[in-house]
Amino acid sequence: MNHFLFLIALCLVPFSSALAQEDIDFGDPDAxxxxxxxxxxxxxxxxxxxSITKLPFYNGDFFKEGDTLVAFNCDIEKAQRDQAKARLExxxxxxxxxxxxxxxxxxxxxxxxxxxxxxxxxxxxxxEYEARLTQCDMKAPYDG
Numbered sequence: 756m757n758h759f760l761f762l763i764a765l766c767l768v769p770f771s772s773a774l775a776q777e778d779i780d781f782g783d784p785d786a787x788x789x790x791x792x793x794x795x796x797x798x799x800x801x802x803x804x805x806s807i808t809k810l811p812f813y814n815g816d817f818f819k820e821g822d823t824l825v826a827f828n829c830d831i832e833k834a835q836r837d838q839a840k841a842r843l844e845x846x847x848x849x850x851x852x853x854x855x856x857x858x859x860x861x862x863x864x865x866x867x868x869x870x871x872x873x874x875x876x877x878x879x880x881x882x883e884y885e886a887r888l889t890q891c892d893m894k895a896p897y898d899g
Contacts, residue, residue, distance in 0.1 A: 796899055802890055805829060809892075822895045829891035837886030843877035850874045 785897035812818055853870040856862035 793803050795899075803827075803832070803887065805831075805891075818895050818899050820895055820897050823892045824894045824895050825892050828895075829888055832884060832887050832891070835889060836881065839880040839884050841875065843874070846870070846874040846877040 795850060807825055808828045811822075812824060818824065849872035850867075850870040850873070853862050853867045857864075857867050
């Protein structure tokens with residue numbers, strides 16, 4: 756039995772830095788040392804530079820899937836999204852006017868195509884900022 760405990764202790768020596776800082780008495784026949792290895796892990800990274808506004812969990816806390824693990828300040832991204840929405844409104848109004856003028860044959864086909872492209876580009880900008888805003892709160896992908 757002592758040889759078995761010694762063999763386990765010898766195998767665990769490389770992992771000693773990852774274990775608790777307490778000294779364990781390997782001579783104690785009731786002492787058992789274990790290494791816990793996580794089945795899942797996730798990296799949390801922000802795709803943009805922002806300050807953290809919420810960090811509700813501490814080391815060792817439990818959380819549920821979908822809980823916010825970290826929230827970032829996205830005020831700048833929200834303002835940029837609002838600017839993109841304003842550009843979209845303007846481009847949509849211009850497109851609507853160009854279509855009306857086309858019905859009256861008072862606008863060139865090029866002007867209409869340009870207005871359509873500007874509206875499409877403005878819509879894509881809004882979608883881009885909406886996608887960025889979904890990353891302001893990092894949610895837990897699983898229970899932990």
